[in-house]
Amino acid sequence: MGDTTRMEPSRRARQLPPSPIRALAPLAEAARKRGVRVIHLNIGQPDLPPPACVLEALGRASRLPLVYAPARGLPETVEGWCAYYRRQGIEVEPDEVLVTAGASEALWLALLATADPGDEVLVPEPFYAPYQGLLAAAGLALVPVPPGPGLGPPDPAELRARVTPRTRAILLCSPANPSGAVWDRAALTAAGELARQAGLYLLSDETYREIVFDGPRATSVLELLGLEEHAVVIDSLSKRFNVCGLRIGSLTTRNRAVMAAALELAELRLALPVVDQLAVAGALAAPRPYVDEVVAAYRARRDAALAALSTVPGVEAHRPGGAFYIVVRLPVDDAERFAAWLLAEFEHRGETVMLTPMRSFYATPGAGCDEVRLALVHGPETLGRAVEIMAAGLAAYPGRTG
């Protein structure tokens, strides 16, 4: 036997925050084996079909030579992103865009290109849970900023109060996963003003940009004047085009030094799949109606779910302005325990639901302990049934508090 005593996974990997969803997955599997149908409200995997032109292009792309693409992305795909932004009224040059493997890679590149180990990043709560692991793995400190009213954008004074000499960036998400909060121009401008005064990057995750229910698309930080050197946009086609499996996103910035750094980092992974990139190039340049249909579908689901939730005693649902999730406060001792109990010990007419406990969407100790997130990834009828199951579960749950 060789010496394995020094062979442990890295501290970097071991310090990653635990995922409550990972803990729930075996319970869901066990429920399924018992014959209970589990309605998954836990992951943001859209159930809607992708645009037809993506599927057609996918067929054509599979006949192409499988060579390395440029690290920045295929010229057609880079151009596609520029055409897309132009259609939104945002002028972006090809050398300001880097095609990435989804928003996930864009987040990595944005963080690694703008901050060093030990630096701090201000992150409004509740945040997309993986931010916590991404920052930790990059050696960055996540400094949580409490939300404004209704889980909306934080009071600018709360952001300002947390700036220290180590602060390098503000990482925001609009429309936000999980709250659905849409940052209006005033909120973005206030964060931008702070970024300008304090010399911070404004990293803006705009994965859900057009999925807005009560108005036009969300404002982009690329539209804020005087922030050209600060704004870095993280973008993705996963949700707006229902192509999570294609892994196409982008990082866009007018800051040349940051783009050069991000490109150098991207060169380490050589290239992204040519098939995936070509599949979306045409769809990026296509007009808006497909996304409009997606938004209409989610709006109907949001309204159905909110109507159903409003009839359940003791629950408080936050009305999302965009994205496709609803944060719900429950009258329970612990949302993680309740979510586990629903899978392990409860069923309603042969079905149960899998919810996402919200604790990992906050860094502030204790925050989110009585909250869950529902993903609107089923039609209105199934969502209505899921809420009915949740209500029956709440009525029977031994740890109910109110």
Ligand SMILES: Cc1ncc(COP(=O)(O)O)c(C=O)c1O
């Ligand atoms: C806010 C946000 N950012 C980034 C991502 C990552 O998406 P992808 O890597 O599929 O583009 C997600 C996925 O759920 C998300 O909700």
